[in-house]
Amino acid sequence: MIGKLILEDGSVFQGMLASGTKAVGEVVFNTGMTGYQEVLTDPSYCGQIVTMTYPLIGNYGVADIFEQARQSFVRGFVVSELCGKPSSWQAEGSLISYLQARDIPCIYGVDTRAITRRIRSHGTMKGVIVSADAQESEIAELFGRPPFIEVVNEVTTKEVYRIPGNGPRIAVMDFGIKRNILNSMAQAGCDLTVLPAHTCAAEVLALNPDGIFLSNGPGDPKDAPVATVRELIGKKPIFGICLGHQLLALALGGDTYKLKFGHRGSNHPVKDLSTSRVYITSQNHGYAIEEKSLAELDVTVTHRAVNDETIEGMRHNSLPVFSVQYHPEAAPGPDDSTYLFEDFMRILNKEMNKARGN
Structure with a gap:
């Protein structure tokens, strides 16, 4: 399914949705080359849509030993290339399956470097992940939701x-x-x-x-x-x-x-x-x-x-x-x-x- 990440300043980045779930949160970026599962399960990301700057994410799969909390608290996940066939002796499954099983909104195939440059220039801002055919009223409703401070x-x-x-x-x-x-x-x-x-x-x-x-x-x-x-x-x-x-x-x-x-x-x-x-x-x-x-x-x-x-x-x-x-x-x-x-x-x-x- 085609989707898009829309930033509060009106910037739009189109990609593919790993699941049909929509998301709203503060868009931030992480510069790590590895550790995507630890990022997804770090409670400090609660309320945020996390953009990974490293281009290939998911290449070594997922495993329980990397979990950092009882669940993921991120509001969404943004990557450039999402690897569907991981290769690692520790892998217990693919990142795609992990995201779908936990209903974590994810958009991939987007220009994550452009998103990062935007945030570095203008600061972190609210963003939404929606399907490409989402109505303007739906997008406006997501942006209109008050920030959740009881994180x-x-x-x-x-x-x-x-x-x-x-x-x-x-x-x-x-x-x-x-x-x-x-x-x-x-x-x-x-x-x-x-x-x-x-x-x-x-x-x-x-x-x-x-x-x-x-x-x-x-x-x-x-x-x-x-x-x-x-x-x-x-x-x-x-x-x-x-x-x-x-x-x-x-x-x-x-x-x-x-x-x-x-x-x-x-x-x-x-x-x-x-x-x-x-x-x-x-x-x-x-x-x-x-x-x-x-x-x-x-x-x-x-x-x-x-x-x-x-x-x-x-x-x-x-x-x-x-x-x-x-x-x-x-x-x-x-x-x-x-x-x-x-x-x-x-x-x-x-x-x-x-x-x-x-």
């Missing part, structure tokens, strides 16, 4: 659950956490209790955790539970990534702003300011911390994006609190930054020894 509520766990371990007890605030983040902490030896996003601070502290982890997630950080994070600061060691990083900044008194087109991909260079070493990182965020807002706060910027100098990491100068903007566990992407989980473990052990009087 964290959509992606967070509905129930408290535990991943047992022999190490420090971690209360994980799930704002849209990826499976591999939990795997990385479990492999580090942590005993994890995963909590819904809107769990109050008293309930978190009632678990008497050794530390608190603030996860990645979708949407504007100002729509997430900033007040809860503010109550947790100073009570326990805290490690935040992505949305958790932004929430920490807001809770400490800083501010955030929306980037023109965000950072999404598995090839973003980030500089560690303490060593001058550059790490290649996996990223997925549309918001960043406002530099000026940290000037009077007791924090130090620890990492910066090489491409645009935005803040990619910070730590509190007197409390065991630190965060990064990128995804240190990758999935997809390089594992350059998995050392951050080890850093968290060192901080936890230091604070636990201090509490014991050692």
Whole structure:
């Protein structure tokens, strides 16, 4: 079936629909060469239509080991060439079948580079995926739908659950956490209790955790539970990534702003300011911390994006609190930054020894 992607500015890109389902959402782009299944199941993409810039998508198929959440939360998927016959020893099926079975709207055979250039020039914007013969009234109705801001509520766990371990007890605030983040902490030896996003601070502290982890997630950080994070600061060691990083900044008194087109991909260079070493990182965020807002706060910027100098990491100068903007566990992407989980473990052990009087 012939379809089209229509952007809010009136741009139209025609292609083929992998399914007949229509879609509406914020159109963004991801620059990763691989990892399309991880992208589809990263809850941070909730509410968005994702355009993959790499031309061939689906060539190694799909497999359960790449899943990052209980389901896909993307509103739509845009690719140039959609491979129907994958080749990989891990493949359990084709991407086309995967999309159709989950009713994920997908348009392929479009000029994804042109879409990306449009977004880079004009910023992210709303878009719709419809059939080529869609009526103007149907398109107008889709564009007229109000933005959905309760995205964290959509992606967070509905129930408290535990991943047992022999190490420090971690209360994980799930704002849209990826499976591999939990795997990385479990492999580090942590005993994890995963909590819904809107769990109050008293309930978190009632678990008497050794530390608190603030996860990645979708949407504007100002729509997430900033007040809860503010109550947790100073009570326990805290490690935040992505949305958790932004929430920490807001809770400490800083501010955030929306980037023109965000950072999404598995090839973003980030500089560690303490060593001058550059790490290649996996990223997925549309918001960043406002530099000026940290000037009077007791924090130090620890990492910066090489491409645009935005803040990619910070730590509190007197409390065991630190965060990064990128995804240190990758999935997809390089594992350059998995050392951050080890850093968290060192901080936890230091604070636990201090509490014991050692």
